[in-house]
Amino acid sequence: xxxxxxxxxxxxxxxxxxxxxxxxxxxxxxxxxxxxxxxxxxxxxxxxxxxxxxxxxxxxxxxxxxxxxxxxxxxxxxxxxxxxxxxx
Numbered sequence: 001x002x003x004x005x006x007x008x009x010x011x012x013x014x015x016x017x018x019x020x021x022x023x024x025x026x027x028x029x030x031x032x033x034x035x036x037x038x039x040x041x042x043x044x045x046x047x048x049x050x051x052x053x054x055x056x057x058x059x060x061x062x063x064x065x066x067x068x069x070x071x072x073x074x075x076x077x078x079x080x081x082x083x084x085x086x087x088x
Contacts, residue, residue: 007015075081 072081076083076086
């Protein structure tokens with residue numbers, strides 16, 4: 001194998017400059033990510049407004065079905081409706 005290439009002074013200065021620019025870009029990116037994540041979290045609070053609508057629909061359907069079951073129970077118990085499977 002050949003000998004390792006030694007960096008010249010000019011190459012070292014360029015590399016040092018490139019490292020400084022890279023570290024500054026990372027700091028800017030991380031700070032903008034923190035700002036954007038804060039904005040996203042505030043927007044997420046409002047983006048789940050459809051959940052309340054879905055829960056209310058589910059509640060209405062559930063209460064309707066429970067009410068129908070109670071009505072059916074009393075109709076069968078009073079012998080207004082006779083089901084051969086159910087006997088009281």
